[in-house]
Amino acid sequence: MRIIPVVDATSRETVVGRHALWLPRLGVKVPFQWGRRIAKYQHDELTYEPAETLPHEIAILRALAAEQMAPPIGRLVYVETLISEHRGAWHADPCGAWGYEMADARSLPPGRFDLAAMRQLPITGSDGAWGDVGKPGNVANGYLVDVRRTAWDMLRWEGGDPGVLPGAPLDVEALRARVHRDCQFPSGERAEAYQDFWLAGELEHGQRRVVERAQALGFCPSPGESVLDIGCQSGGFLQWGHRCGADLLVGVDVDPVYVDCARALARSCRQNISVRQMDVVTERDAFLGWVRAAFPAGVDHLMCLSIEKHVGVASLFSLIDEIGARHVYVETNAVIADKGAGTTPAGPMKLWPEVAARGGRHVGDSRDRNLRRLYRIDRP
Numbered sequence: 001m002r003i004i005p006v007v008d009a010t011s012r013e014t015v016v017g018r019h020a021l022w023l024p025r026l027g028v029k030v031p032f033q034w035g036r037r038i039a040k041y042q043h044d045e046l047t048y049e050p051a052e053t054l055p056h057e058i059a060i061l062r063a064l065a066a067e068q069m070a071p072p073i074g075r076l077v078y079v080e081t082l083i084s085e086h087r088g089a090w091h092a093d094p095c096g097a098w099g100y101e102m103a104d105a106r107s108l109p110p111g112r113f114d115l116a117a118m119r120q121l122p123i124t125g126s127d128g129a130w131g132d133v134g135k136p137g138n139v140a141n142g143y144l145v146d147v148r149r150t151a152w153d154m155l156r157w158e159g160g161d162p163g164v165l166p167g168a169p170l171d172v173e174a175l176r177a178r179v180h181r182d183c184q185f186p187s188g189e190r191a192e193a194y195q196d197f198w199l200a201g202e203l204e205h206g207q208r209r210v211v212e213r214a215q216a217l218g219f220c221p222s223p224g225e226s227v228l229d230i231g232c233q234s235g236g237f238l239q240w241g242h243r244c245g246a247d248l249l250v251g252v253d254v255d256p257v258y259v260d261c262a263r264a265l266a267r268s269c270r271q272n273i274s275v276r277q278m279d280v281v282t283e284r285d286a287f288l289g290w291v292r293a294a295f296p297a298g299v300d301h302l303m304c305l306s307i308e309k310h311v312g313v314a315s316l317f318s319l320i321d322e323i324g325a326r327h328v329y330v331e332t333n334a335v336i337a338d339k340g341a342g343t344t345p346a347g348p349m350k351l352w353p354e355v356a357a358r359g360g361r362h363v364g365d366s367r368d369r370n371l372r373r374l375y376r377i378d379r380p
Contacts, residue, residue: 002078004080006080010083027103031097033095036270063159064113081094091294094264105143118133122159183234222244225245225246225300227302230311232275251275300327326379362375
């Protein structure tokens, strides 16, 4: 099996069809998948498990390749993260997608595809499925390159067991060690990850408690709601939002190592959480344009936790105002106790003037790593 970390369907190198992606440079074909299920590109109806059809598709094409009626078919391919605009905006689906190696029909001597000869092979299917074989685009340079229809009406291989898809590759121990090593903050200065995360469905503790913070903030999105996390790090709060039932979960972080780990953790839990590497300050306009496209109905929940010293106070609240989320959750960076007059024994109320000006409230403090203020802003 061949593993490809990322396939970008928005790249010019990728040929995007109604049912599949073709990667000429890699010689790989990937039936389009979203959240581990095969779907028509930019359509969500009639989705199904790859295991229902992909073994039959590969078996049929291999049999045809032996007769020079299809391009040679190589190894099974597993794509870890599939980037596309399936829902109308850039989205990195980390749930994994299956495909296979297929030679480029255009680079081969002319093939010998013949529908009558194909029907002599041990293949069964409806008249509609057979009729689709000859559609424009399915045959290139004399080779059949596509036999797909739907799981309920496509050709089936009857010449023996077509085989099964293996389990998605996951080394839990290696990923756990990687996250604790690579998701420290500051990098290399701690013995464990910066914050809690879920790995293969189980909660793994880091230094900052995700569930306790979420409960203090009242962050538990309802089914169908959306979440945007700026500075998501390893994605623990997005994972919590998924467990609550949120439908659209999107994170952004400037560190590509954090982004890669967040995708791997989401994949381990079968969570369709999109994480993008982006600097929200230097790429502000591109970021806001993406947010508008990705959240056409607006953002329900906006997470802005411990990022004010990284993006700047003015920039942080400018982004909050521009995004206009229904619920905003703000955590300060560490509060340093001030012994001067006019402060409380616990230290100053960082960011409180900006929060209060937007009708927000102080909902508590976090103290697991150091003292930080927790605020919440709700809009009608």
